[in-house]
Amino acid sequence: MATLNLPPVITVAGNPNLTHIPPIYAFRNLSATTTDQKVSGNGAGEDQEPIPIIDLSLLTSGTPDQRTAVVLDLGNTCQEWGCFMVINHGIDEGLMNKMIDSCSEFFNLEQEEKRQYKGKHTLDPISCGTSVDASVTEVLFWRDYLRVLVHPEFHSPTKPSGFSEVLAEFTKAVRRVARDLLGGISESLGLDSSYIERAMNLDLSLQLLGANLYPPCPQPELAMGLPPHTDHGLLTVLVHNGVNGLQLQHKGMWVNTNIIPGVLFVHVGDHLEVLTNGKYKSVVHRVQVNNKSTRISIAMPHGPSLDTVVSPAPELLENGCHRANYTGMKYKDYLEIQHRSTLRGKTRLDLLKIKPELS
Numbered sequence: 634m635a636t637l638n639l640p641p642v643i644t645v646a647g648n649p650n651l652t653h654i655p656p657i658y659a660f661r662n663l664s665a666t667t668t669d670q671k672v673s674g675n676g677a678g679e680d681q682e683p684i685p686i687i688d689l690s691l692l693t694s695g696t697p698d699q700r701t702a703v704v705l706d707l708g709n710t711c712q713e714w715g716c717f718m719v720i721n722h723g724i725d726e727g728l729m730n731k732m733i734d735s736c737s738e739f740f741n742l743e744q745e746e747k748r749q750y751k752g753k754h755t756l757d758p759i760s761c762g763t764s765v766d767a768s769v770t771e772v773l774f775w776r777d778y779l780r781v782l783v784h785p786e787f788h789s790p791t792k793p794s795g796f797s798e799v800l801a802e803f804t805k806a807v808r809r810v811a812r813d814l815l816g817g818i819s820e821s822l823g824l825d826s827s828y829i830e831r832a833m834n835l836d837l838s839l840q841l842l843g844a845n846l847y848p849p850c851p852q853p854e855l856a857m858g859l860p861p862h863t864d865h866g867l868l869t870v871l872v873h874n875g876v877n878g879l880q881l882q883h884k885g886m887w888v889n890t891n892i893i894p895g896v897l898f899v900h901v902g903d904h905l906e907v908l909t910n911g912k913y914k915s916v917v918h919r920v921q922v923n924n925k926s927t928r929i930s931i932a933m934p935h936g937p938s939l940d941t942v943v944s945p946a947p948e949l950l951e952n953g954c955h956r957a958n959y960t961g962m963k964y965k966d967y968l969e970i971q972h973r974s975t976l977r978g979k980t981r982l983d984l985l986k987i988k989p990e991l992s
């Protein structure tokens with residue numbers, strides 16, 4: 634069904650008499666949709682391995698030994714987890730909270746005010762809606778979203794007032810963190826620290842604001858916030874309002890992220906997997922909903938420039954001694970393909986993988 638004229642899920646959930654979700658949000662067989670691996674631990678210790686933590690201040694201003702250790706940790710976590718948390722990142726907690734509050738105010742605007750942002754195309758500067766931005770889905774996800782292109786050109790909704798100033802400041806701050814991390818990640822691959830910056834043309838790189846709102850759901854066991862998927866860019870930097878729900882796949886299990894307030898959560902995206910010829914993993918993740926509190930998350934994917942054709946770095950193939958596992962594709966074309974897919978249980982990376990018998 635087309636998702637463009639739906640009432641926002643914030644409106645559906647706001648009905649005080651709602652005891653059952655409308656059938657269009659109910660997955661008849663949720664486990665088949667979301668892959669039915671077990672959930673490991675409760676994320677607070679117990680039997681779950683802790684998600685690695687990277688101290689960014691040691692990368693940017695630590696001693697040479699501290700830097701070396703962080704670069705090593707970054708490489709290990711990109712390889713084993715495809716994600717990590719970042720502490721001492723230098724982004725003011727007040728700014729993070731203002732960004733979350735501003736997004737909350739945006740989602741609470743009257744439907745009339747948001748209607749102008751009903752985007753249809755992958756690269757519409759501003760789009761908002763319900764479920765996913767694919768034009769065709771069978772069942773809807775319990776999620777409202779706002780998607781804004783913030784780099785290389787900056788865009789912003791004009792309401793709520795002050796949104797654009799907060800977004801501009803947040804964009805700059807998160808961009809700085811992403812570039813520092815990509816410098817460390819380049820080094821972890823044995824490459825020059827500016828390798829990714831140059832190869833991916835980061836001065837013109839695509840940066841997006843992806844804000845998500847998942848209201849309380851009266852039947853969380855039937856609904857899904859977001860299905861399993863991977864992110865398209867190089868790195869996604871995420872903050873949230875303290876309400877959990879994000880899970881990721883690790884060693885065949887779903888792991889609750891239970892992100893510590895104030896830290897940044899970073900995912901490796903598809904194009905870092907391609908660039909590293911599969912050494913670093915684009916992590917599969919999903920969002921579950923609950924019946925008590927609204928989750929708001931702000932995900933900022935950072936990609937190459939739109940015209941960059943990303944293929945495995947020749948330096949990592951040791952001048953042809955190793956086989957490339959992925960074929961090259963222009964980032965913009967990949968985004969188009971991802972946009973047209975329904976996102977359900979999917980990573981579009983399969984499109985780029987080279988099958989052994991064909992090489």
Ligand SMILES: O=C(O)CCC(=O)C(=O)O
Nearest residue numbers: 843845864879920930932
């Ligand atoms: O809400 C979340 O924590 C995850 C959002 C996400 O995966 C996305 O926007 O791609």
Ligand SMILES: [Fe+2]
Nearest residue numbers: 862863864918
């Ligand atoms: Fe995601």
